[in-house]
Amino acid sequence: MEKMNISSAKYTKDVISDEVCSIIAVIDGLTLSVPIAEGNRHYDEIKRQVDAGTLTIEEAD
Amino acid sequence: MALTKVDTSMVESSGAFGRRNILINGDFGIYQRAQQITGIGANASTYYTADRWKMDMGGSNSGRVTMTAGTEDAPTESNVTTSLKLACTTADTSIGAGEYFILVQQIEGFNLQQFKKGTSGAKQFTVSFFVKGNGSATYVVELYDNDNGRQISKTFAVTSSWSKVELTFPADTTGAFGNDANASLNVAIWLHAGSDYTGGTLNSSAWAAQTPANRAAGISSFMSSTSNELYITAVQLEVGDTATEFEILSYPERLALCQRYFQIFKGFGTSSAVMNHHNRTTTQRYGCLNLPVSTRISPTLGYSSLSDFISFVASTSATPTAIVNQGSTGHSIEIYITTAANGTAGQAGWLRVANGGYLTLDAEL
Numbered sequence: 001m002e003k004m005n006i007s008s009a010k011y012t013k014d015v016i017s018d019e020v021c022s023i024i025a026v027i028d029g030l031t032l033s034v035p036i037a038e039g040n041r042h043y044d045e046i047k048r049q050v051d052a053g054t055l056t057i058e059e060a061d
Numbered sequence: 062m063a064l065t066k067v068d069t070s071m072v073e074s075s076g077a078f079g080r081r082n083i084l085i086n087g088d089f090g091i092y093q094r095a096q097q098i099t100g101i102g103a104n105a106s107t108y109y110t111a112d113r114w115k116m117d118m119g120g121s122n123s124g125r126v127t128m129t130a131g132t133e134d135a136p137t138e139s140n141v142t143t144s145l146k147l148a149c150t151t152a153d154t155s156i157g158a159g160e161y162f163i164l165v166q167q168i169e170g171f172n173l174q175q176f177k178k179g180t181s182g183a184k185q186f187t188v189s190f191f192v193k194g195n196g197s198a199t200y201v202v203e204l205y206d207n208d209n210g211r212q213i214s215k216t217f218a219v220t221s222s223w224s225k226v227e228l229t230f231p232a233d234t235t236g237a238f239g240n241d242a243n244a245s246l247n248v249a250i251w252l253h254a255g256s257d258y259t260g261g262t263l264n265s266s267a268w269a270a271q272t273p274a275n276r277a278a279g280i281s282s283f284m285s286s287t288s289n290e291l292y293i294t295a296v297q298l299e300v301g302d303t304a305t306e307f308e309i310l311s312y313p314e315r316l317a318l319c320q321r322y323f324q325i326f327k328g329f330g331t332s333s334a335v336m337n338h339h340n341r342t343t344t345q346r347y348g349c350l351n352l353p354v355s356t357r358i359s360p361t362l363g364y365s366s367l368s369d370f371i372s373f374v375a376s377t378s379a380t381p382t383a384i385v386n387q388g389s390t391g392h393s394i395e396i397y398i399t400t401a402a403n404g405t406a407g408q409a410g411w412l413r414v415a416n417g418g419y420l421t422l423d424a425e426l
Contacts, residue, residue, distance in 0.1 A: 003105050003106045003118075003119060004105055004107075005105060012385050014387055014388075014397070015341070015345060015397070016341075021385075021386070021387050021388055022385060022386045022387070022388075024383075024385070028104065028105045028107065030363055031363070031364075032361050032362065032363045032423075033361065033362040033363070033384070033385050033386035034361045034386070035359040035360070035361065035386055035388065035389060037358060037359035039242065039243060039357075039358045040358055040359055040360070040361060040424070041361075041423075041425055041426065042361045042423070043361075
């Protein structure tokens with residue numbers, strides 16, 4: 001029954017490896033740095049909303 | 062004649078020895094996020110005050126509730142001094158079919174294997190707690206098996222005086238709990254629900270595949286009046302058919318159990334160090350925050366406001382323009398900070414939190 005209001009999401013990269021390492025997301029009005037990790041409730045909800053077509057994650061700068 | 066050994070036939074062995082309570086923070090005395098939050102009902106299902114206890118809500122609920130952890134009101138016959146208080150501040154007398162409002166603790170599979178659920182040796186579940194309200198009401202305790210979509214519910218009565226509730230649920234030989242760190246069991250206290258969840262017959266005698274209408278049939282609505290209050294404490298889940306006295310742990314033990322799921326770093330005074338870091342370049346800093354307790358899973362990093370942090374390098378300082386989670390081992394987390402040009406590459410420094418700010422790590426279920 002998880003319910004989160006995700007207003008934005010954007011990948012971030014590790015500047016050393018240039019690999020995506022996390023997602024900066026605004027969830028319920030809070031800016032959060034979410035790991036790419038299944039089982040993390042914020043990542044799972046981002047993934048669920050992306051799969052449902054209701055959220056798009058911006059590419060990293 | 063003096064006894065020299067314990068007569069094992071006199072020892073109750075159907076329940077658990079040692080750590081009996083599978084729930085965490087059953088007296089609501091740990092509240093790292095906040096002690097009190099108002100206006101709950103319209104917002105997200107999440108963790109507001111007491112650690113590990115989530116308010117789960119859905120539908121177009123117009124009721125609002127104030128949640129207060131660590132309330133110094135507890136039954137004299139109990140061994141605790143604090144409780145959780147819920148107070149309805151806006152009533153909802155027109156309940157939509159899909160509405161629900163639940164106090165729930167989710168338990169990871171690692172902590173549930175002793176129930177042997179899904180095997181021929183499955184054990185009973187006993188939930189106990191003290192509760193009081195402002196008058197008579199009926200609510201539901203539901204055990205919901207997330208791994209297999211099975212559940213069972215039982216009602217309990219509330220009066221204006223403290224009373225102890227003891228509910229024993231049967232064993233379930235169908236559907237094992239995953240032996241992992243994911244949410245396997247919800248211990249849910251249904252306080253308000255619409256006909257989608259109350260329209261059937263309460264499934265109270267045996268575990269069954271969940272039918273929504275049978276999950277909370279027969280409950281009162283906590284949101285029926287702004288007079289409604291609910292106090293609850295000493296919540297315990299244990300193996301077997303006996304509700305034993307609430308298990309008391311020391312404060313550090315209780316805090317550490319909660320920190321597997323949530324940690325907050327804030328100063329005792331006006332400002333405090335969070336971690337050391339070094340300059341990779343004049344604008345990029347890397348630091349490693351070693352954690353007091355290993356988290357359940359790689360955590361989400363949050364913070365109050367960037368302006369609450371100061372990054373010091375040598376004798377200069379800068380406000381971060383970003384604080385980013387670069388990855389976690391569970392025992393530590395690598396944090397990347399950007400600032401305006403400050404210091405030189407290779408210089409060491411530290412991150413300080415001030416202004417009452419905080420940094421959080423969330424690994425909740």
